[in-house]
Amino acid sequence: MTKKLVLIDGNSIAYRAFFALPLLNNDKGVHTNAVYGFTTMLLKILEEESPSHMLVAFDAGKTTFRHKTYEEYKGGRQKTPPELSEQFPLLHELLDAFHISHYQLEQYEADDIIGTLARQAEKEDWEVKVISGDRDLLQLVSNHITVALTKKGITNVENYTPSFMKEKMDIIPEQIIDLKALMGDSSDNIPGVPGVGEKTAVKLLNQFENLDNVYANLDEVSGKKLKEKLENNKEEAYMSRDLVTINIESPIEIGIEDVIYKGYETPSVTHVFRDFGFNSLLERVQSDEERSEEAVEALPAFDVKIVEEVTEDMLAETSALVVEMLGENYHYANIEGIGLVNDNGAYFIPTEMAFQSSTFIKWAEDESKKKWVFDAKKTFVLMQRQGIHMKGIEFDLLIASYLINPAENYHDIPSISHRLEKKGVAFDEDIYGKGAKVKVPEQAILADHVGRKTNMLYGLKEQAEEHLRENSQWELYHELEMPLSIILGVMEHTGVSLDVERLENMGEELQKRLADIEEEVYELAGESFNLNSPKQLGPILFEKLELPVVKKTKTGYSTSADVLEQLRDQHAIIPKILLYRQLGKLQSTYIEGLLKVVDQESHKIHTRFNQALTQTGRLSSTDPNLQNIPIRLEEGRKIRQAFIPSQEGWRIFSSDYSQIELRVLAHISNDTKLIQAFNNGEDIHTQTAMDVFHVEKDDVTDMMRRQAKAVNFGIVYGISDFGLSQSLGITRREAKKFIERYFESYPGVKAYMDDVVQDAKQKGYVTTLMNRRRYLPEITSRNFNRRSFAERTAMNTPIQGTAADIIKKAMIDLYAALEDEKLEARMLLQVHDELIMEAPEHELDTLKELVARVMEETVSLEVPLEVDYAYGNTWYDAK
Numbered sequence: 001m002t003k004k005l006v007l008i009d010g011n012s013i014a015y016r017a018f019f020a021l022p023l024l025n026n027d028k029g030v031h032t033n034a035v036y037g038f039t040t041m042l043l044k045i046l047e048e049e050s051p052s053h054m055l056v057a058f059d060a061g062k063t064t065f066r067h068k069t070y071e072e073y074k075g076g077r078q079k080t081p082p083e084l085s086e087q088f089p090l091l092h093e094l095l096d097a098f099h100i101s102h103y104q105l106e107q108y109e110a111d112d113i114i115g116t117l118a119r120q121a122e123k124e125d126w127e128v129k130v131i132s133g134d135r136d137l138l139q140l141v142s143n144h145i146t147v148a149l150t151k152k153g154i155t156n157v158e159n160y161t162p163s164f165m166k167e168k169m170d171i172i173p174e175q176i177i178d179l180k181a182l183m184g185d186s187s188d189n190i191p192g193v194p195g196v197g198e199k200t201a202v203k204l205l206n207q208f209e210n211l212d213n214v215y216a217n218l219d220e221v222s223g224k225k226l227k228e229k230l231e232n233n234k235e236e237a238y239m240s241r242d243l244v245t246i247n248i249e250s251p252i253e254i255g256i257e258d259v260i261y262k263g264y265e266t267p268s269v270t271h272v273f274r275d276f277g278f279n280s281l282l283e284r285v286q287s288d289e290e291r292s293e294e295a296v297e298a299l300p301a302f303d304v305k306i307v308e309e310v311t312e313d314m315l316a317e318t319s320a321l322v323v324e325m326l327g328e329n330y331h332y333a334n335i336e337g338i339g340l341v342n343d344n345g346a347y348f349i350p351t352e353m354a355f356q357s358s359t360f361i362k363w364a365e366d367e368s369k370k371k372w373v374f375d376a377k378k379t380f381v382l383m384q385r386q387g388i389h390m391k392g393i394e395f396d397l398l399i400a401s402y403l404i405n406p407a408e409n410y411h412d413i414p415s416i417s418h419r420l421e422k423k424g425v426a427f428d429e430d431i432y433g434k435g436a437k438v439k440v441p442e443q444a445i446l447a448d449h450v451g452r453k454t455n456m457l458y459g460l461k462e463q464a465e466e467h468l469r470e471n472s473q474w475e476l477y478h479e480l481e482m483p484l485s486i487i488l489g490v491m492e493h494t495g496v497s498l499d500v501e502r503l504e505n506m507g508e509e510l511q512k513r514l515a516d517i518e519e520e521v522y523e524l525a526g527e528s529f530n531l532n533s534p535k536q537l538g539p540i541l542f543e544k545l546e547l548p549v550v551k552k553t554k555t556g557y558s559t560s561a562d563v564l565e566q567l568r569d570q571h572a573i574i575p576k577i578l579l580y581r582q583l584g585k586l587q588s589t590y591i592e593g594l595l596k597v598v599d600q601e602s603h604k605i606h607t608r609f610n611q612a613l614t615q616t617g618r619l620s621s622t623d624p625n626l627q628n629i630p631i632r633l634e635e636g637r638k639i640r641q642a643f644i645p646s647q648e649g650w651r652i653f654s655s656d657y658s659q660i661e662l663r664v665l666a667h668i669s670n671d672t673k674l675i676q677a678f679n680n681g682e683d684i685h686t687q688t689a690m691d692v693f694h695v696e697k698d699d700v701t702d703m704m705r706r707q708a709k710a711v712n713f714g715i716v717y718g719i720s721d722f723g724l725s726q727s728l729g730i731t732r733r734e735a736k737k738f739i740e741r742y743f744e745s746y747p748g749v750k751a752y753m754d755d756v757v758q759d760a761k762q763k764g765y766v767t768t769l770m771n772r773r774r775y776l777p778e779i780t781s782r783n784f785n786r787r788s789f790a791e792r793t794a795m796n797t798p799i800q801g802t803a804a805d806i807i808k809k810a811m812i813d814l815y816a817a818l819e820d821e822k823l824e825a826r827m828l829l830q831v832h833d834e835l836i837m838e839a840p841e842h843e844l845d846t847l848k849e850l851v852a853r854v855m856e857e858t859v860s861l862e863v864p865l866e867v868d869y870a871y872g873n874t875w876y877d878a879k
Contacts, residue, residue: 005121006051007114009132010058018084026277034087037154054261056102057110081722086789097272101259115246141173178211181241193233304346304451310357316342318370320458331606339454348447370394380489400464402612495604503642507591524573534559617804640876645838654878655869656834667861671748678863685709691745718792760794768801810858
């Protein structure tokens with residue numbers, strides 16, 4: 001059987017993926033778009049090529065042996081954006097998980113490694129496939145070697161064989177080196193012969209075959225100017241040929257037999273996918289029947305009693321409690337049973353028995369009976385659904401584990417116990433199966449599993465609390481996160497009312513609007529077609545209307561959003577198509593999406609707030625995500641009109657912190673100028689524009705203020721010159737100047753950034769004002785990219801995390817104030833810096849004073865906290 005070697009140009013594919021996809025982050029805040037794009041390409045290669053041998057080659061550094069020939073080689077290239085640099089270590093981690101060899105060699109490029117191995121394999125009559133975006137590699141093409149060059153995006157490629165090259169480029173592989181010698185390559189700063197483009201170079205090679213013959217027969221070259229160019233730049237042409245020639249005998253320390261590929265093991269790949277947040281790719285590497293590589297270990301004997309009646313004897317003063325359910329959404333999931341462990345024993349209480357027992361209900365609602373649980377919020381909501389208002393929750397293992405190390409991906413009981421080397425609990429997947437296969441086992445197995453979980457929870461409390469006290473996090477845990485979990489549970493169970501009829505009407509209006517836009521597009525196009533079909537839209541735009549072709553795909557013309565944005569000013573049809581797509585997404589994702597999840601009886605939506613997910617401490621929202629309702633388009637903002645008070649005569653009341661992260665930055669950095677600006681009530685973006693552009697207040701233009709605002713918030717989020725250039729549509733050089741001027745204007749901020757990094761290098765972590773920790777193990781890494789990302793994270797986490805802590809404390813203080821004042825008003829939603837409430841109209845005057853005061857006084861900073869509020873008949877009116 002013929003051996004097949006697949007060689008991937010790692011740098012080329014990573015660069016291609018980075019610029020083809022929007023910046024993506026995983027839950028740790030690490031950029032992953034290049035890794036994600038690379039992974040999709042990798043999976044496609046493995047599926048289609050079935051290699052017996054495989055290697056990914058990387059460039060080792062900026063300097064290569066070619067720089068000795070020409071110092072300016074690749075001199076025009078911009079510095080690699082840090083958002084991409086930090087992803088190369090992740091790529092290596094990904095390849096290790098797939099058991100794919102990767103290699104780099106000092107002073108040599110990935111092309112040289114690929115060329116050397118490709119020629120080795122060719123001599124052995126192996127089949128070779130090279131994947132890259134670099135046309136230089138076409139010089140390797142032969143009857144044994146096919147070079148696949150990326151076209152659109154990442155996964156679309158063209159396979160170059162000798163015959164395809166001749167058909168497409170009108171040259172043969174051996175002529176690629178001479179083609180580049182003549183025409184040069186601006187991307188690599190290879191000069192070639194100035195004024196000779198690809199068409200002229202191909203024409204010369206068709207006439208003279210190679211570069212040597214061109215110069216041996218200069219008199220036969222037609223055109224006086226061309227002849228002069230060739231004559232005057234002979235040295236540059238030959239130097240260029242040397243530069244583009246791949247070294248197929250580079251001194252690599254591996255051979256083709258060293259890069260055997262035997263396939264990957266699912267568990268190692270799924271672990272990396274989950275770590276990177278690539279959940280959408282999991283199905284491509286898992287079969288329905290696969291389980292974790294580690295079989296469930298033989299568990300120690302455990303005695304749990306399935307109770308037939310709830311008695312006083314089993315309900316101790318202090319007990320661990322697990323309410324077992326299947327599925328993610330506890331607002332609707334069935335409760336499968338209750339685990340109870342205390343000094344009296346371990347018990348499994350069947351669901352109906354628990355909720356029909358007055359003894360159990362009385363115990364659950366007794367504040368003096370202390371409960372240790374896993375996920376207090378979920379437990380509270382599940383019990384509340386049964387009409388039981390659970391009290392006395394004293395310990396929450398989920399919150400404790402999350403605070404001890406928020407970088408961990410899995411905070412379920414089995415994962416926590418395994419991390420602590422206490423493997424007395426099986427993973428849920430091993431008991432219930434996964435996905436569509438999930439099913440409830442017989443009661444004895446269910447009772448054993450739930451009992452073991454509860455028992456582990458009971459045994460871990462002391463250890464977890466000891467960690468929290470050692471980390472100076474007891475107050476954060478006990479005074480902030482624990483009380484908040486119950487408040488969030490109340491908010492979730494309360495839900496937010498949706499005007500279903502209004503939302504349905506919006507959907508109808510939007511559908512009509514879409515139909516009108518569709519007709520306008522057809523009129524401009526001069527014919528009807530399927531507007532949702534890129535295959536039909538492409539010919540209309542690029543053939544009939546003769547718009548310039550930006551990109552082509554395997555199936556025709558690209559009509560992607562980025563392409564249409566480039567053509568926006570070229571024809572009146574383009575803005576209409578873009579608007580059609582935006583409104584179509586609003587219709588399907590938000591209007592139809594919200595209508596799917598609204599409770600049909602109460603007309604309420606019960607979102608879930610994720611309290612133990614982000615590393616900064618911010619809350620997120622799922623099923624549905626009510627923190628992400630689009631507001632850029634007026635049609636998007638109007639969706640908030642459907643969110644209404646739950647009672648007649650009530651209003652929606654909204655309050656939010658003004659520029660809280662910048663105020664936190666002023667406090668943490670103790671920058672005199674920044675503090676003074678806030679204390680004087682200055683508009684901080686105008687002030688920054690004055691400082692950065694060196695102008696007076698009256699001379700600050702809207703554009704200057706917009707750029708200053710981007711710099712202000714960019715500093716908070718650790719933005720790079722690349723990130724800022726993308727945000728503002730300016731060059732990286734201009735963006736770099738903005739950032740430098742900012743630090744010159746606010747030296748205290750610069751000093752804080754430097755100090756926090758040094759502090760993190762000594763401690764290994766950073767903290768917020770309330771001692772929330774984020775560990776940064778890469779801060780002392782010898783790898784520049786890993787270290788750089790950790791340094792930026794060290795700078796921005798204390799700011800973002802402290803802002804998150806403040807809004808959480810404000811929620812606790814406000815909840816208590818509403819109870820103290822005996823107000824009916826209640827909190828419904830938290831959207832980052834904003835709190836959404838509902839209240840009877842007669843309480844509004846009280847709320848205006850109370851909410852602003854409580855939120856502004858929740859912590860004391862060097863600058864005042866400022867709260868804006870508004871109210872109305874809907875969430876839209878309150879904004």
